[in-house]
Amino acid sequence: MNRAALFSEIKQKSSFLCVGLDPDLSKIPKHLLQEKDPIFSFCRAIIEETAEFAVAYKPNIAFFEALGPKGWETLQKVEEIIPREIFTIADAKRGDIGNTSKLYAKAFFEKMNFDSVTVAPYMGADSVTPFLEFEGKWVILLALTSNAGSMDFQLIKDEKGKPFYQSVLEKSQSWGTPENMMYVVGATRGELIAEVRKVVPDNFFLVPGVGAQGGSLEEVAKYGMNATCGLLVNSSRGIIYASGEKDFAKAARMEAQKLQAEMKRLLDIYL
Numbered sequence: 001m002n003r004a005a006l007f008s009e010i011k012q013k014s015s016f017l018c019v020g021l022d023p024d025l026s027k028i029p030k031h032l033l034q035e036k037d038p039i040f041s042f043c044r045a046i047i048e049e050t051a052e053f054a055v056a057y058k059p060n061i062a063f064f065e066a067l068g069p070k071g072w073e074t075l076q077k078v079e080e081i082i083p084r085e086i087f088t089i090a091d092a093k094r095g096d097i098g099n100t101s102k103l104y105a106k107a108f109f110e111k112m113n114f115d116s117v118t119v120a121p122y123m124g125a126d127s128v129t130p131f132l133e134f135e136g137k138w139v140i141l142l143a144l145t146s147n148a149g150s151m152d153f154q155l156i157k158d159e160k161g162k163p164f165y166q167s168v169l170e171k172s173q174s175w176g177t178p179e180n181m182m183y184v185v186g187a188t189r190g191e192l193i194a195e196v197r198k199v200v201p202d203n204f205f206l207v208p209g210v211g212a213q214g215g216s217l218e219e220v221a222k223y224g225m226n227a228t229c230g231l232l233v234n235s236s237r238g239i240i241y242a243s244g245e246k247d248f249a250k251a252a253r254m255e256a257q258k259l260q261a262e263m264k265r266l267l268d269i270y271l
């Protein structure tokens, strides 16, 4: 999917919501455990009820990988039922020496048909560029993450006072373009989002951390929105575990709808 198609979906749905699929057998409603593939049944119900409000889905690969070979089959089935006009993100946080990265890319872009994969920048250009060689596919590069540990490296300043995440943004600008590279910028970083936006005015940001991690949607929109919206805001647990009972999919729908209504308001203000 290209940037114009993504922006068109955002405008059509008045939404920049990414629903995070982090399905955990210990958290899904108990009645689903009798199903042949409980994780698939769970994700399918969530997708059916939230697709009207979502412009992206982000399955976190860990939750599928942890189930062994069957988990990979489930992931593939989940990817296949996501409506094609909705952007798909394999949240795998990959990145390795070039020939290995190329095979990671093949796994998510060719064996499966994801639009994008999250990639860690730590190993540098040759670990990231193999993902960018796939026509129509995207890299989502970790820049400023939402977790407490982001302070360990990302916020360390060099002798001129420039934080490390900023060097990642600057350096990576020559690897890809706003047509094939996005950045992960955590919602919990508030006004730092404005600093990121200054360095990379045109790229989309994948913004996790609203909902369960406490980030503010209002601040994300205020500091991060650009002329093509430039934001995919993810919520995982806040949506998919809105209820642990039989009404879980309807409850997820209500949470997604609530976020979409708020996003519509913010698009009207800032776009």
Ligand SMILES: O=C(O)c1cc(=O)[nH]c(=O)n1[C@@H]1O[C@H](COP(=O)(O)O)[C@@H](O)[C@H]1O
Binding pocket: 020, 022, 060, 091, 118, 144, 145, 146, 147, 184, 185, 186, 208, 209, 210, 211, 212, 213, 234, 235, 236, 237, 238
């Ligand atoms: O790459 C990510 O998606 C990611 C980056 C980051 O900085 N923080 C972060 O929480 N995530 C992911 O985003 C999702 C957040 O989930 P919730 O906190 O439940 O909404 C999880 O799948 C995390 O792995």
